[in-house]
Amino acid sequence: MATKKKEPQYKIDKARGILTYLFGLSGLINILALTGAFYMLQIYDRALASGSISTLIALSVLAIGLYLFQGVFDILRSQILVRLGAKMDTTLAPLTHQVVVEMPRYGYSTAEAAERGRDVDTLRSFLGGQGPIALFDLPWIPIYLVFVWLLHPVLGMLTLGGATVLACLTILAEVLTRRHAHTMIKAAVTRNAVLDSNTRNSEVLHAMGMTQRAVDRFERANRYHLEHQTKTSDIGGTLSGLSKVLRMMLQSAILGLGAYLAIGGELSAGAIVAASIVTSRALAPVDLAIAQWKSVVSARRSYNRIQETLAVLNGKEEFIPLPEPKESLRIEGLTTVAPSTGAVLLSEVGFELKAGQALGLIGPSGGGKTTLVKSLLGIWPALRGSVRIDGADLGQWNADFFRDHVGYLPQDVALMDGTISDNICRFAEEPDPRKIILAAKAAGIHDMIVHLREGYQTELGPNGTALSAGQRQRVALARALYSDPFLVVLDEPNSNLDAEGEEALTTAILSVRRRGGIVVIIAHRPSALQAVDMVGLMQGGKLTSFGPKETLLQTKAKPLAVEKSFGDSHRPRSTAAE
Structure with a gap:
């Protein structure tokens, strides 16, 4: 280009x-x-x-x-x-x-x-x-x-x-x-x-x-x-x-x-x-x-x-605006180091997702899941390899691409000092009320917001302290879904959610897939994988397994590494002692 x-x-x-x-x-x-x-x-x-x-x-x-x-x-x-x-x-x-x-x-x-x-x-x-x-x-x-x-x-x-x-x-x-x-x-x-x-x-x-x-x-x-x-x-x-x-x-x-x-x-x-x-x-x-x-x-x-x-x-180069993304996300030989220390955190990772697919990343703590997410979003620059959206390297997309076509929910949620509507619409100068409400409904939080005294104009304070941890996570999910982005990346999106919140999360992921978007989700609880069709196992900074969910997580031949990635959180609780 x-x-x-x-x-x-x-x-x-x-x-x-x-x-x-x-x-x-x-x-x-x-x-x-x-x-x-x-x-x-x-x-x-x-x-x-x-x-x-x-x-x-x-x-x-x-x-x-x-x-x-x-x-x-x-x-x-x-x-x-x-x-x-x-x-x-x-x-x-x-x-x-x-x-x-x-x-x-x-x-x-x-x-x-x-x-x-x-x-x-x-x-x-x-x-x-x-x-x-x-x-x-x-x-x-x-x-x-x-x-x-x-x-x-x-x-x-x-x-x-x-x-x-x-x-x-x-x-x-x-x-x-x-x-x-x-x-x-x-x-x-x-x-x-x-x-x-x-x-x-x-x-x-x-x-x-x-x-x-x-x-x-x-x-x-x-x-x-x-x-x-x-x-x-x-x-x-x-x-x-x-x-x-x-x-x-x-x-x-x-x-x-x-x-x-x-x-x-x-x-x-x-x-x-x-x-x-x-x-x-x-x-x-x-x-x-x-x-x-x-x-x-x-x-x-x-x-x-x-x-x-x-x-x-x-020194930055300005690229010709590209058409709206709608086809694929491809990772090619991605290697990333920690910006502060130079230690290699991700090594030669590669996979491809088509429109309408959702990938669940699992693996032990420190396996490289969050690093992979930060790399595919360009938060941490890659040492080698590339991230391609519809065939174009991530660096060829202008800043408008991330604003209009990417949704991201980080581990720490990171709400900003402002109103709920400000955060959902990403502080747009001319926010679209219809899109704000649609995003809130997609995250299953519209009813909770309207029951607040100030509704969508509720001031959150620094880091969203006016809301509970679960409420903050769902507002952040609405922000990630605002304006129907093509690529939605969710880092442990259900860590603070109750059953109702997890159900809303599953519905939101399915909705993104139905409209032809791509979802990448880091999961530490099996419930987060209900709506995905692809699963990747991260270990030691490498993608050791990648494939359809049914193949990778099949009950009869479940790999030990996959078993350990969830620990005991996916097993039904015993009632013998109750």
Whole structure:
């Protein structure tokens, strides 16, 4: 099938025009910042010398006008930076979040994914702070050095020496901060991972008396993070304080040296004050840059990671939309490894299902059933082999295929914070009420929903806590059946169901088969296999048996491995002792 390279959805380089404009605006602001020095120079050397009130008034009016222009341009620059950050957030946040959502599939922890998701916030906050202003002002320091040099070369050399020392402090801040920044980030990810784990398992921690141990574990991770954060802050704080002291010393040195030159008749009184003002203004961006260096480092790191994130999206290929699937599902030599460890979990699995068939996967725990399901849905990328729908590799189907033609019920159900109808229709922007009700009826849960006080608009809360485990599983089954998908994958769909729920499940599977869909179901209880016609036995990551249910599960010659896959759950309970 022909493909085309996906066009980049957004490039941060688009902001270069705005940044160039801000650089020029910063130059104008820095030139106007010389107003105070020129004003003092003219006051001392012209107005006072001539004793002219009109000259004083004219100079003051001119200075006020220039100050107003500088203030307006400064406000304009600040507002442009804030809006640039908001624009980047609006454009980049959804794209970054798309990658963040998929990161756990590739072995990243949720804490690592969350850290990547905060990069846009970090960059936006940086653009709205003082860091960019310092960076924009730094290149214009030579304006002030030239001005002081024109007043007197000796003062210019002294100012240049002070600026060089402060520049060295900035470089030192970069070198020392970088040593701890990477470790600090890893420590933050570890701490957030513990926090996330404790939050998700709060009920277990309370019920088994593990809360204090969990808190202690978090405290150790938090202490390690704080140690490196403190070191980084100490570096910035120490160098910032040192730069302030050096700047004040340099200003005093300029005044003292200027007075010496004035006594010798080489400098006027106005030039002394002007040199002091300009020197202070020249070194202010360096001082501010050192104080903001921690945020500069964080923003640069976030910028680089956002670029990596966009590169992932821009590297994807977009395939020509294919016709709706309606024929087959074929697995060819599928081999899958665990994303986090690289351990082989699935090896050379292959089978084919035609429209209207249902496959029940059985086998011992750890045999590879769930891994197979995640692989055929593309949740875990395959190392080798392929999954083909109507002959086309899974990678050739666009995202709309999974939204419109795949239904999935995972082990952990995974309902989202929203209403029952939101979850069933998969948070469609324009949900079809008829399809929602049909899906609920197919899952046998319509009557239960309408008996709730808010009906389909009942808010489920985080993870669907407003419902029982069985109710959550049946709502998730309705979500999997919404809009009559071609491929329905169910991972232990009856683990929390009562007899009524299992009957509804069987009816739903038969309904999918009758309309020409394909069902793949992981079963640990024989009742889940009532509506399937094919059975596969998974052992040690391999599909050791595959065939019609009647052949594989025949009563008289049932293989021992199949017997063990269900344990005693399928045997009739003895009544001898009752």
